[in-house]
Structure formats: structure tokens, C-alpha cells
Amino acid sequence: xxxxxxxxxxxxxxxxxxxxxxxPAVFDYYAGGAEDxxxxxxxxxxxxxxxLRPRILAGVHSIDLTTxxxxxxxxxxxxxxxxxxxxxADPEGExxxxxxxxxxxxxxxxxxxxxxxxxxVAAAATGPLWFQLYVYRDREVTRDLVARAEAAxxxxxxxxxxxxxxxxxxxxxxxxxxxxPEISIANLERYGTPEALRWAGTSSFTEYVHRLLDSGLxxxxxxxxxSLTRLPILIKGVLTAEDAALAISxxxxxxxxxxxxxxxxxxxxxxxxxxPEVVAAVAGRVPVLLDGGIRRGTDVLKALALGAxxxxxxxxxxxxxxxxxxxxxxxxxxxxxxxLELAMALAGCPSVAAVTPDRVRIAPAGTRS
Numbered sequence: 001x002x003x004x005x006x007x008x009x010x011x012x013x014x015x016x017x018x019x020x021x022x023x024p025a026v027f028d029y030y031a032g033g034a035e036d037x038x039x040x041x042x043x044x045x046x047x048x049x050x051x052l053r054p055r056i057l058a059g060v061h062s063i064d065l066t067t068x069x070x071x072x073x074x075x076x077x078x079x080x081x082x083x084x085x086x087x088x089a090d091p092e093g094e095x096x097x098x099x100x101x102x103x104x105x106x107x108x109x110x111x112x113x114x115x116x117x118x119x120x121v122a123a124a125a126t127g128p129l130w131f132q133l134y135v136y137r138d139r140e141v142t143r144d145l146v147a148r149a150e151a152a153x154x155x156x157x158x159x160x161x162x163x164x165x166x167x168x169x170x171x172x173x174x175x176x177x178x179x180x181p182e183i184s185i186a187n188l189e190r191y192g193t194p195e196a197l198r199w200a201g202t203s204s205f206t207e208y209v210h211r212l213l214d215s216g217l218x219x220x221x222x223x224x225x226x227s228l229t230r231l232p233i234l235i236k237g238v239l240t241a242e243d244a245a246l247a248i249s250x251x252x253x254x255x256x257x258x259x260x261x262x263x264x265x266x267x268x269x270x271x272x273x274x275x276p277e278v279v280a281a282v283a284g285r286v287p288v289l290l291d292g293g294i295r296r297g298t299d300v301l302k303a304l305a306l307g308a309x310x311x312x313x314x315x316x317x318x319x320x321x322x323x324x325x326x327x328x329x330x331x332x333x334x335x336x337x338x339x340l341e342l343a344m345a346l347a348g349c350p351s352v353a354a355v356t357p358d359r360v361r362i363a364p365a366g367t368r369s
Contacts, residue, residue, distance in 0.1 A: 008323065010339075011295045011316045014332060018089070018322035025175035026088050030318050033262035034167030040262030042270030043293030050272070050302045051361045058348030063341045067352050069287055069310050070156060070232055070253060072107060072128055076337045077352060078300060079107035080329075081291050081312035082132035082158065082236075087115035087183050089322035095124040097321055100329035102126030104337070109158055109312065112145065117186040122152040130156040132236065134163065135214045135221065141191055146228045148187075157229060158256065159222070162237030164215035167264040222250040236291070239274040241281035248285055255282065258291035261314055272303060279307030297339025301347060304355040 008014045019027050033040035067077040080101050087093030094116040101108040102125050109130040110121050122129060131149035136142050146157060171177075214221075226233055232253030238244050239259060247255050257275050259268045271292030279288050290303045291312040303311050313336070320328035349355045 008331070010335060011319060011332060014316075014319035014323050014328065017324075018319040022089070022322050025172075025177045027322075028171035028175055029085075029088065029169075029177050030083075030315060030322075032169050032171035033266065034169055034264055035266035037262060038266050039259050039264075039268045039270065042268075042273065043259065043262055044295065046270035046272035047293060047296075047299050047302055049363045050306075051363050052298065052301065052305075052343075052347055053359050053361055054346055055348030055359075058350060058354075060345040060348060060350050062350065063344050064351040065337065065341060065344075067310055069107070069289075072155065074107060074310065075105050076333075076340070077304060077308075077310035078294075078333060078336050078340070079289075079310055079312050080109060080317050081314035082109040082111035082160070083314045083318055084111050084113035085115045085179065085183060086318070086321060088179075089318055090325045090328075092116075092325060093321075094121045096326035097317060097329050098122075098125040098127070098129070100317075100320075100326045100333065103330055104333045106333065107310075110154070112187055113185055115183050115186055117189070118145075118149055118154070119152050120186075122154065129154045130158050130234075132158045132160055133225075134160055135217055135225070136212055137214045138191075138212075139214075141188070142225075143228055144191075145187065146225070146231075150229055150231055154231065156232045156234060156253065157225070158234045158236050159225060160236045160260075161217065162258070162260050162264050163213065164217065167260070167266065169263060219246055219250050222247075222252070226251050234287075234289075238278055239269055239271075241277045244278045244281040244288075248282065252286060254287040254289065256289045256291050256312065257308070258312075261292060272299075272306070275303065275306045275308060294336070297336050297341070298343045300336065300340045301343045301349075301355060302360055304352060305357055305360040307357070 065076045067074050086097055090096050094114045098108050098121050107128050109132050111132045112134045131154040234254040235247040235252045236256035236258050238255040238257055244255055257271050257278050259271055275290055282288050287309040289310050290308040294311050294313050300311050317329050317332050320332035
């Protein structure tokens with residue numbers, strides 16, 4: 001039995017409230033992962049094996065959380081990850097999330113599979129936006145999505161590269177989950193392809209992905225994508241040193257260490273566990289972001305210590321959105337920022353630059369911090 005939460009004090013409390021307020025099938029769509037959800041668990045468990053090594057007498061009367069990411073200077077290294085169908089959590093969906101990110105002066109990465117059109121999100125946003133891209137078999141759709149994002153003022157394209165097929169998400173199978181009729185894949189409405197919106201009524205998301213997305217992508221397609229836009233392109237879904245090196249050699253402006261929240265290949269390495277080898281392969285040439293498992297400010301601190309330039313939060317902000325709309329997202333961001341600032345003070349890190357690899361120790365498997 002999940003205890004009631006009257007006033008959330010951390011992200012886990014927001015998750016409890018979201019579970020109470022959402023239809024079970026919708027909550028499962030957000031919370032669930034592929035198959036046995038081992039990788040979902042690995043994303044969280046990986047942080048338990050990282051022990052912080054605080055330093056004392058470090059002069060932490062003030063803490064500077066400022067970080068630089070490509071052409072952006074952010075007041076805090078925490079941004080919003082691309083997540084699908086935000087209107088399942090709140091009627092304003094991605095617009096509410098974008099307003100909250102803007103108030104916090106941080107970045108939001110908007111999904112192709114958003115429930116609000118990318119132009120409408122941009123019109124409501126007061127902070128910087130990146131656009132997460134899936135490549136469609138119909139390359140004219142992809143070309144137009146990139147052009148629309150550039151015209152609307154998005155600052156980068158984030159290519160999700162780990163979804164040639166959709167992982168088997170068994171919670172959704174058991175729930176026979178489909179979109180309610182008032183929610184659609186808003187960015188595709190203008191293209192008039194009958195398949196684009198069928199999932200809203202009669203087919204599964206798995207069928208949608210397999211029908212519309214290009215499973216034949218190779219590294220050569222990154223060059224094609226670069227030819228479409230002046231915007232920097234980041235590759236999301238990198239979990240190995242080999243792919244990190246290939247991303248850079250093919251002109252990526254950054255990489256996002258991510259296993260899609262454990263929703264693709266079950267048994268894949270946890271995001272935080274993959275981070276050190278990716279950082280080593282990148283060797284400072286481009287920014288490395290971490291997406292996966294962030295629930296506490298101490299998680300952010302550990303990711304920064306292992307070389308991430310910033311982290312992206314997905315489920316954490318969705319729980320805030322489901323619990324209290326725009327204000328819930330803002331409160332999640334505020335909570336994580338406050339937790340990070342406190343953790344940095346207690347660890348003896350007066351700035352993000354002071355969060356160095358010696359501030360963490362990797363404990364043996366099976367131990368907890």
C-alpha cells in the first residue's frame with residue numbers, strides 16, 4: 001500500500017501522487033520498461049554503487065551551479081529530457097513543461113512524439129529548446145520536421161538512434177494501452193498519412209514504430225541529416241566507447257548516454273554505468289549528457305563527477321507534471337537544484353568545475369551508498 005503524500009518533499013513523493021492521480025494504464029506507460037525491466041532497475045541501482053568522497057574546508061559559502069552546454073549557459077546542469085505524450089499527464093502537456101523549464105531558465109528537449117506541435121511549444125517557451133528527432137521512412141517528413149524545428153527557433157537536433165524497433169513493453173501489452181481520442185502525435189498531423197495517427201484508435205505503438213520509423217539507419221545517415229540543417233546534431237542512445245568515437249567522427253556536436261529509460265533492450269547497461277567509458281572515448285571533444293535514473297541531487301553530482309556536462313530528467317518531471325501541472329514540473333526542478341546545491345556544499349565543491357572524478361568511488365557490485 002502506497003502511503004498518501006500531502007506535501008511532496010522529493011521526486012519519489014511526486015511519483016506517489018502521480019500514481020494516485022493517473023489511470024493505471026497511463027502510469028504504467030510512463031513508468032514501465034522493456035520485458036523484465038532489468039535495465040529500468042539498473043538505471044537506478046547504478047547510482048547506489050557510487051560512493052561520494054567529500055572534501056572539507058573547501059570554502060563553500062557560495063555554490064556556482066552554472067554550466068555551459070554548446071552555445072548555452074545554464075544556471076544549473078539539469079534539463080528536461082524528450083518524453084512522449086505529455087498531455088497524458090496534464091491537459092497542457094509539453095506547453096506546461098516548457099513554461100516550467102523557462103521559469104527555471106533551463107533547457108527542454110521536445111520529442112517528435114509530442115502531444116503538442118513543436119511550434120506551439122516554442123511559442124510558449126521562454127527558455128532554450130532542442131528538438132529530439134526520429135527518422136521516418138518517408139524522408140520528406142524527416143526533412144520537414146528538421147526545417148520546422150529550425151524555423152521555430154530550436155537550438156539543436158537530438159537524433160535518437162536506439163529505436164530501430166520498439167522494445168517489448170509488457171505493461172502496455174497487458175493493459176492494451178492506446179491513446180485516448182483527444183491526444184495525438186501532434187507533429188505529424190499536417191502530413192496527412194493515415195498511419196501517422198492510427199495508433200490513437202486501433203493499433204499499437206509498436207505497430208506505429210515499425211510501420212513509420214526507418215530501421216535501416218546507419219552512420220552514413222548522420223551526414224545526410226547534417227546536410228539538412230545548420231543546427232548542431234547530438235546523438236542520443238550512446239552506451240559504448242565505440243559508438244561515442246563513431247559519433248564524433250561523423251560530426252556529432254554532442255552525445256547523450258541513454259538506454260531510453262530501460263524501454264528498449266532489456267539487460268542493457270545502466271546509463272550511469274556506461275558513462276565513464278563514453279566520457280573517456282569522447283575525451284572532452286564534445287559535451288556528454290546523461291539521461292537515465294536521475295531522482296536526487298546526489299545523482300546529478302555523481303554524474304558530473306564521472307564527466308557528464310549535464311543531466312536530462314524524464315520520469316522525474318513527468319511525475320511533477322501529473323501531480324501539479326506546470327507548477328509540479330517547476331517544483332521538481334527546484335527540488336533537484338536545491339538538493340544538488342546542498343550536495344555540492346557538503347562534498348566540498350564550490351562550482352561545477354570542482355566536481356572532479358576523485359569525488360566518487362565505485363563500490364563493489366551489491367553494495368549500496
